[in-house]
Amino acid sequence: MTDVSRIHLCRHGEVDAVWKGRIYGGLDVELSEAGRERFNRLAEQLRHLPLAAIYSSDLRRARDGAERIAAVFGLPVSTDERLREISRGHWAGEHVDEIEAKSPGAHAAYFADPYGYRGHGGETHADVLERVRPALTEIAERHAGEEVLVVCHGQVMRIMVSWILEIPGHASFSMMTGHGGLTTIDRYPDGAWVVQAVNAPVVRKGGWGGRTHKP
Numbered sequence: 593m594t595d596v597s598r599i600h601l602c603r604h605g606e607v608d609a610v611w612k613g614r615i616y617g618g619l620d621v622e623l624s625e626a627g628r629e630r631f632n633r634l635a636e637q638l639r640h641l642p643l644a645a646i647y648s649s650d651l652r653r654a655r656d657g658a659e660r661i662a663a664v665f666g667l668p669v670s671t672d673e674r675l676r677e678i679s680r681g682h683w684a685g686e687h688v689d690e691i692e693a694k695s696p697g698a699h700a701a702y703f704a705d706p707y708g709y710r711g712h713g714g715e716t717h718a719d720v721l722e723r724v725r726p727a728l729t730e731i732a733e734r735h736a737g738e739e740v741l742v743v744c745h746g747q748v749m750r751i752m753v754s755w756i757l758e759i760p761g762h763a764s765f766s767m768m769t770g771h772g773g774l775t776t777i778d779r780y781p782d783g784a785w786v787v788q789a790v791n792a793p794v795v796r797k798g799g800w801g802g803r804t805h806k807p
Contacts, residue, residue, distance in 0.1 A: 594737050595736045595737050595780075595781045596736075596737065596778050596779070596780055596781075597731075597732035597733070597735050597736055597737065597738060597739075597740075597778065597779045598738070598739040598740070598776065598777075598778050598788075599728060599731060599732060599739075599740055599741075599742055599776070599777050599778075599779070600641070600739065600740070600741045600742065600774050600775075600776050601742050601744060601748070601749045601752070601774065601775040601776070601777065602634075602657070602741060602742065602743045602744070602772065602773070602774050602775075603743075603744065603745060603746050603749060603769050603770065603771055603772060603773050604623065604627065604649075604651075604653040604654045604656075604657050604743060604744070604745060604771065604772075605623050605624070605626070605627025605628065605629075605630040605631050605653065605656075605657050605771050605772055606623065606624050606626045606627040606630065606771050607621045607622065607623060607624055607627060607653055608621070608622060608623075608624045609624065613687050613688055613689070614685060614686065614687050614688070615680050615683045615684060615685070615686060615687075615688065615691070616677075616680070616684060616685065617677050617678050617679055617680030617683070617684050617714065617747075618651070618676050618677050618678065618679040618680065618684065618714075618715075619684050619685065620651050620652055620653075621651070621652070621653055622652050622653060622656070623652070623653045623656050623657065627653065627656075627657070627771065628656065628657075628660070630657075630771060630772045631656070631657035631660040631661065631772065632660055634657075634660075634661065634772050635660050635661040635663070635664040636664065638661060638664075638741070639664055639665075641739060641741070642738075642739055643665055643667065643739055643740060643741055644735050644738035644739060644740055645667060645670065645731075645734075645735060645738070645740045645741075646658055646661060646662045646665065646667050646668070646669050646670070646740065646741045646742075646743070647669070647670045647671070647672060647675070647731060647740060647741070647742045647743070648669050648670070648671050648672075648675065648742070648743045648744070649671065649672070649673070649675040649676050649677070649743065649744045649745060649748070650671040650672065650673045650675075650676065651676055651677065651745075654675070654743045654744055654745065655669065655671060655743070657743050657772075658741070658743035661741060661743070672727050674723040674724060674726070674727035675724065675727055675742065675744045675745075675748060676745070676748075677744075677745035677746070677747055677748060678714065678715050678717070678719075678720050678745075678747040678748075678751075679714040679715040680712055680714045680715075681712040681713030681714030681715075682712060682713045682714075683712040683713075683714065684714070695711065698711055698712070703762060703765060704762055705761065705762070706761045706762065706764070706765075707761040717747070717751050717754075717761055717764075720747060720748065720751050721751050721752070721755055724748050724751065724752055725752065725755065728742070728752065728777075728779075729779070732779035733779075736781070746769035747769075749769045749775050750764050750765075750767050750769055751764070752777070753767060753775060753777070753787055753790060754767070756777065756785045756786070756787050757787055767790060767791075768790070768791045769790075769791055770791050773791035773792075774789065774791070774792065775787075775789065775790045775791060775792075776788040776789040776792075
C-alpha cells in the first residue's frame with residue numbers, strides 16, 4: 593500500500609454571478625468573492641492533510657483557489673493546461689436559452705452522447721479524457737506513496753471518475769461535483785485506479801473502495 597498515490601481532485605469555487613445560466617467551459621473566468629472565501633475556509637479545513645504537492649488547471653478560477661490552499665501548506669502551485677475545463681466551442685459565453693433558440697435540440701443531443709457530440713465546435717468528453725488521464729497519471733507516478741491536491745473543474749472530475757467506474761456517458765451527469773468539493777482517487781503501482789469518494793469529506797488513506805479500472 594505504500595506506493596499508492598492519492599489524488600484529491602477539487603473543483604474551483606463559485607464564479608461571478610454574471611455567468612449564472614451561461615456556459616463558460618474553458619473561458620478564463622475569475623472567482624467571485626464567495627468563491628475566494630470558500631477556498632480560504634477550505635485551506636484551513638485541509639490543513640491536516642499530508643500534502644506533498646498542489647497542482648492546478650492554468651485557468652484563474654482554479655489557480656486562485658489552489659494558491660490560497662498552497663499558502664497554508666507552504667507549497668508552490670504547479671499548473672497544467674491539460675487540467676482545463678472542457679472547451680465549449682461557440683457555446684462559450686452564451687446563455688443556455690440562447691443556445692436552444694439558435695439550435696433546437698442541441699443540448700439534448702449533447703446530453704445523450706457527450707463522448708461523441710461535436711455540434712458546438714468544442715471538445716467531446718472523449719477529447720477531455722485524452723488529455724486529463726495522462727496528466728493525472730503523470731502526477732500519480734511522480735508522487736508514488738504520497739497525497740496531492742489537484743484544483744480543477746467539474747467536467748474534468750466527472751469525466752475521469754466516469755472512466756474509472758465505467759459509467760456510461762449520459763449517466764455521468766448525475767454525479768455531483770460541487771464548488772470546493774473533493775473527489776478522491778487512488779492509483780496503484782499496477783496501473784489500477786480506484787475511486788474512494790465523490791464530492792465528499794476527505795477519505796483517510798489506507799482503505800480500498802469503489803471499483804477499479806486498469807488501462
